[in-house]
Amino acid sequence: MRPPRPGLAWSRARAARRAEYAAWMSSAGWWQARRRWRDTWIARFGAEPTCAVCGAPWTLRHGDLHHRSYDRLGHERFDDLTPTCRRCHRTVHLILESQPAWRRLGRAQATDLIVAQLSRSSAAARSPKQDSADGDGDGPGQP
Numbered sequence: 494m495r496p497p498r499p500g501l502a503w504s505r506a507r508a509a510r511r512a513e514y515a516a517w518m519s520s521a522g523w524w525q526a527r528r529r530w531r532d533t534w535i536a537r538f539g540a541e542p543t544c545a546v547c548g549a550p551w552t553l554r555h556g557d558l559h560h561r562s563y564d565r566l567g568h569e570r571f572d573d574l575t576p577t578c579r580r581c582h583r584t585v586h587l588i589l590e591s592q593p594a595w596r597r598l599g600r601a602q603a604t605d606l607i608v609a610q611l612s613r614s615s616a617a618a619r620s621p622k623q624d625s626a627d628g629d630g631d632g633p634g635q636p
Contacts, residue, residue, distance in 0.1 A: 531553060544576060559574065561601040
């Protein structure tokens with residue numbers, strides 16, 4: 494269980510929720526839920542899951558499922574979880590926890606916006622760069 498953000502203390506209720514989360518995440522039930530989630534993904538989309546941010550292959554062993562909501566912790570629905578690689582999952586959390594404005598949006602909406610933003614950035618970084626519109630390398634549309 495991660496510690497509270499610097500300068501903040503957790504209430505007893507918050508500490509209890511974090512302990513419940515930690516217990517669930519390390520349980521056999523969570524691993525069964527991950528397998529069910531993966532099976533549902535394949536049934537819906539006909540392919541193995543990929544990271545929602547960078548498109549890397551997602552596996553039961555090396556993929557993370559980011560919780561868009563903790564409302565049903567222990568009874569997550571398919572859409573409560575977003576597949577991410579470990580690196581992208583850490584990045585989503587860094588951004589989500591960086592500004593109170595993200596938390597005010599609500600976890601699901603903030604997650605969706607952050608994932609979309611990171612996905613666009615990741616796609617732009619992966620796309621081949623072209624020096625010019627006419628392909629001769631001397632600038633956009635230059636003769």
